[in-house]
Amino acid sequence: MRELGIGDLARKVKLRPSALRYYESLGLLPTARRVTGRRVYPASTLRRVALIKMAQRAGFTLAEIRQLLDTDADRGATKQWRTLAERKIPELDQFIQETQALRNAVADCLACGCMNFDSCQLLSYGTPEDDA
């Protein structure tokens, strides 16, 4: 199976066809080949949608993802992508750290037997004593 209809693709990537059309309209997916008016996708689209979903989970907006994926492959795009990527890596790092902290906090808090997250004695990070 080297090609997919929009329904098949949607089922595989667990999105609705409408979402895929929406992505196309935003330039997140290249304009699909049409066969008697219907979209037909190459199998490689699976990978692309997987990337989109992953980036999305990591907090990129669809507009940013569009830049990352560089659908139109225009001349300056490579540099654009590099700039965005360089900007995003430290953001991702910080994000990962924070999420780790939250995960551990939740786990510790469960272990300590406290009533709820807010009242847990173990938690102290993240309280801004600092700035004005």
Place this chain on the structure above:
Amino acid sequence: MRELGIGDLARKVKLRPSALRYYESLGLLPTARRVTGRRVYPASTLRRVALIKMAQRAGFTLAEIRQLLDTDADRGATKQWRTLAERKIPELDQFIQETQALRNAVADCLACGCMNFDSCQLLSYGTPEDDA
């Protein structure tokens, strides 16, 4: 400074006063004490807002965070919070893994000198060969 007005609090936590009022309206923050009609917050609110923001970044909805923080501290709430927390920990773990993967992918891709994320030779993960 043990108590804060809404403007002070907003400045410290880097949110707008409107967001704090909104949180209160959702039950995310306890109904603030009023002094001649105006909200006055104890310093502990800083910590609470920090928790809210952290949980939010980790992909919890405000409704879920409300449950985690258990504002109303009702009888069954402790169990509710534990259930939610237990459900969320593996989600957070998976999320962290995925974000790590993305971070590394972006970094590798930058290093490999490819044109863009989609065309990078190094990337192969995340392609669903599996299910129907």
Place this chain on the structure above:
DNA sequence: CTTGTGGTTCAAGCGCGCTTGAAGTCAAGG
């Protein structure tokens, strides 16, 4: 007293990421 600053409530609006509805096209099956 007046003006300014920063609060209050409430309802409406906005941006994002889709979804839904209306109206139409096409291909296969009974």
Place this chain on the structure above:
DNA sequence: CCTTGACTTCAAGCGCGCTTGAACCACAAG
């Protein structure tokens, strides 16, 4: 032939997380 069902386009709608605007209130400085 006629239905069924999956698709098409386009515009409008929705839920979330706030923001904004209108109308009002309270205290402080000039």
